[in-house]
Amino acid sequence: MEFTKMHGLGNDFVVVYGEQALPGNASELAIELCNRFFGIGADGLVYILPSDNADFKMRIINSDGSEAEQCGNAIRCVAKYVYDNRLTDKTELTIETLGAGVQPVKLTTEGGKAALVTVDMGAPILNGLDVPTTIDANPVIGHTVSVDGRDFAFTAVSMGNPHCVIYVDDAANFDLATWGPKLEKHPLFPRKINVEFATVNSRGQVDMRVWERGAGPTLACGTGACATLVASVLNGKTDRKATISLAGGDLFIEWDETSNRIYMTGPAAAVYSGTV
Numbered sequence: 321m322e323f324t325k326m327h328g329l330g331n332d333f334v335v336v337y338g339e340q341a342l343p344g345n346a347s348e349l350a351i352e353l354c355n356r357f358f359g360i361g362a363d364g365l366v367y368i369l370p371s372d373n374a375d376f377k378m379r380i381i382n383s384d385g386s387e388a389e390q391c392g393n394a395i396r397c398v399a400k401y402v403y404d405n406r407l408t409d410k411t412e413l414t415i416e417t418l419g420a421g422v423q424p425v426k427l428t429t430e431g432g433k434a435a436l437v438t439v440d441m442g443a444p445i446l447n448g449l450d451v452p453t454t455i456d457a458n459p460v461i462g463h464t465v466s467v468d469g470r471d472f473a474f475t476a477v478s479m480g481n482p483h484c485v486i487y488v489d490d491a492a493n494f495d496l497a498t499w500g501p502k503l504e505k506h507p508l509f510p511r512k513i514n515v516e517f518a519t520v521n522s523r524g525q526v527d528m529r530v531w532e533r534g535a536g537p538t539l540a541c542g543t544g545a546c547a548t549l550v551a552s553v554l555n556g557k558t559d560r561k562a563t564i565s566l567a568g569g570d571l572f573i574e575w576d577e578t579s580n581r582i583y584m585t586g587p588a589a590a591v592y593s594g595t596v
């Protein structure tokens with residue numbers, strides 16, 4: 321199998337093109353290939369497939385073998401892959417995802433290669449039961465989740481995949497390893513959840529660290545950055561445009577008031593190609 325190792329701000333993927341459909345053993349393959357000691361090593365396995373509704377289709381399998389509905393950093397990598405490998409000559413194209421429909425992307429290029437990618441991530445889903453959570457409220461803001469005697473207030477947002485955003489004093493030094501997995505698998509979240517810990521520094525800049533569903537601590541999370549911006553607007557903490565600063569770097573997120581759509585802008589990189 322030919323693959324290209326790519327990342328968005330250090331959130332890394334094994335990218336495979338040329339399949340007609342997801343192989344039956346995609347989950348087992350993801351576990352094996354994402355293993356950082358016995359495999360290639362990545363946060364996820366990404367397939368670029370044909371689509372009837374868009375230029376391409378993306379499927380993303382987490383390193384634990386679970387398939388996600390959407391992945392912001394991966395969709396930027398897919399856009400870069402198809403442009404740089406001349407599978408399209410368009411700098412404005414569409415990519416179909418499992419859980420967030422068809423998403424328009426815009427590339428800026430440098431030296432004939434894609435550099436920055438802006439993705440229309442669609443409208444956030446805020447109804448608690450649709451995120452999903454077990455909470456019948458719309459939106460879910462400042463709801464309390466208790467784990468091991470500690471209470472966290474969270475805001476729930478889906479970008480196609482589920483997120484809970486929690487504000488803490490010092491996100492960059494927060495104990496992700498202790499609290500991330502407990503929250504990821506909490507019964508309030510029927511399909512588990514991605515957990516973002518955020519510190520708002522101004523109305524235009526937020527530090528965020530993420531414990532991802534099915535992947536654990538990653539250096540960046542595109543959908544998580546979108547969820548963090550939405551939660552910060554809902555909680556009156558930021559404007560509708562802000563830089564979300566992750567361990568791996570910055571993403572620029574805008575929640576357009578008129579269209580209700582979220583725009584994410586950030587880089588994508590290809591590291592090497594290989595055969596496995």
Ligand SMILES: N[C@H](CCC[C@H](N)C(=O)O)C(=O)O
Nearest residue numbers: 388391392393481541542543
């Ligand atoms: N672990 C996520 C999928 C990857 C999302 C993240 N890597 C991103 O950039 O949006 C989930 O199970 O919902």
